[in-house]
Amino acid sequence: MANYTFAQLEQLWRGAGGSAVLAPLMAGVALVESSGDPLAHNPSGASGLWQIEIPLHDSAVPGGAANVFNPQANAVAAVKVSGDTLAGVVSNWLVNEPPGAAANIVKDAGGTLPPGLSVTSGPDTLTGGPAGPSTAGPGTGTSTGPLAAVGGTISEMSTLLGDTARALDWFFHFFKPGQGWRILLGAGAVASGYGGVRAWMAAADTDDPTSALPLSVLLLGVAFLCAFMTLRQWPTTGGQPILPTAYAADIIAGQPPQAGTPPGSDADAIEAGLGALIALWGASKIASGLSGLGSLLGGLGGFLGGIATGAASTGEGE
Numbered sequence: 001m002a003n004y005t006f007a008q009l010e011q012l013w014r015g016a017g018g019s020a021v022l023a024p025l026m027a028g029v030a031l032v033e034s035s036g037d038p039l040a041h042n043p044s045g046a047s048g049l050w051q052i053e054i055p056l057h058d059s060a061v062p063g064g065a066a067n068v069f070n071p072q073a074n075a076v077a078a079v080k081v082s083g084d085t086l087a088g089v090v091s092n093w094l095v096n097e098p099p100g101a102a103a104n105i106v107k108d109a110g111g112t113l114p115p116g117l118s119v120t121s122g123p124d125t126l127t128g129g130p131a132g133p134s135t136a137g138p139g140t141g142t143s144t145g146p147l148a149a150v151g152g153t154i155s156e157m158s159t160l161l162g163d164t165a166r167a168l169d170w171f172f173h174f175f176k177p178g179q180g181w182r183i184l185l186g187a188g189a190v191a192s193g194y195g196g197v198r199a200w201m202a203a204a205d206t207d208d209p210t211s212a213l214p215l216s217v218l219l220l221g222v223a224f225l226c227a228f229m230t231l232r233q234w235p236t237t238g239g240q241p242i243l244p245t246a247y248a249a250d251i252i253a254g255q256p257p258q259a260g261t262p263p264g265s266d267a268d269a270i271e272a273g274l275g276a277l278i279a280l281w282g283a284s285k286i287a288s289g290l291s292g293l294g295s296l297l298g299g300l301g302g303f304l305g306g307i308a309t310g311a312a313s314t315g316e317g318e
Contacts (some may be wrong), residue, residue: 002048003036004071006109012049016075024111026050026078028102029093038071048074050081050093055173055233056103056166059265066261087115091159136209161278165271172266178241182230185244189226196220225251233259 004012009027014020033051034040041047045054047068058065060080067073082088094102106113174182195221201211223249226259235242235257250257 004030004038005036006031006105006111009036009049010111012071012075013079016072016079017084018075018079018082021114022082022084022089024106024109025086025089025102025114025117026082027109027111028105029089029097030078030099031096031105033093038074039069041069043224048077050074050078052077055170055265056253056267059267065262086116137181161274162267162271165274166267168270169265169267172270178236179234181196181241181244182234185226186230189223191247192219193223194224198221228256232256233261235260 006024006027009030010023013023013026018026030036030049033046034049038050040049040051042051045056046052047054049071052061052068052074054061054065054068057077057080058068060077061068062073062076063070068077081092103113103117108159174178174186196216199212199219200216203210203216206212218254228251229244229247235247237257247257
């Protein structure tokens with residue numbers, strides 16, 4: 001499959017529902033991330049034209065992670081992950097890219113950068129975006145004032161909540177059907193790694209420190225093998241999970257089988273649950289604060305009432 005050009009990437013972005021204002025920038029982002037190769041893949045899980053993180057963002061891909069290398073599905077996922085805002089593009093892509101790389105590609109292609117971004121500006125200097133309202137005056141390009149600060153805080157909390165939900169979802173994948181071996185191998189990776197380090201440290205106190213080298217190398221090798229098998233989606237053959245022995249043999253032979261399809265994502269449900277828990281916690285704190293304020297006002301009322309009573313008694317005595 002041929003690599004996509006700048007113009008083709010712009011068209012993909014707009015066809016996926018992305019704004020025309022961000023289309024040139026996102027074309028540049030894709031060229032930085034994947035050089036326009038729809039089959040680009042990173043061992044971290046970043047896949048496709050816009051290097052969508054799998055399994056973190058598999059719920060954003062139409063049809064699931066299996067379609068992440070489909071150019072149109074990858075574009076749809078990029079629109080969802082970015083929120084179709086400049087801030088979303090910055091936090092998900094530009095902060096991890098060489099400064100000005102995507103902007104320079106846009107400039108060289110004759111494209112127009114979105115307001116608030118220039119070739120020389122860094123991600124940390126951006127304040128707003130084409131899809132985000134500004135509380136500043138016309139033409140300032142920045143958001144200021146208390147409402148902007150509150151909005152920024154809420155946006156950051158929402159991003160943090162979403163990232164936490166996706167991380168928990170990735171962790172919970174280990175406990176879904178067909179993933180049980182990954183839990184055992186994860187424990188094996190930790191135990192083997194610890195044993196390898198301990199063997200080397202113990203040998204350092206002997207007259208021949210190299211005597212433990214073979215055992216240490218063996219244990220650390222087993223640890224790396226187990227870690228690879230743990231962090232990778234478990235492959236299947238004939239619809240059934242592959243046996244660990246066959247999987248390990250293929251890896252050692254230098255021919256690891258294709259990673260399996262990630263289980264369905266529950267990130268949205270986890271995020272909703274976390275949001276509900278935070279809301280309940282906040283409500284309890286507010287209720288506690290109001291109760292304390294009521295007690296304070298009641299005490300103050302009693303104090304003032306006592307002063308008034310005392311004053312009245314003094315007046316009668318005279």
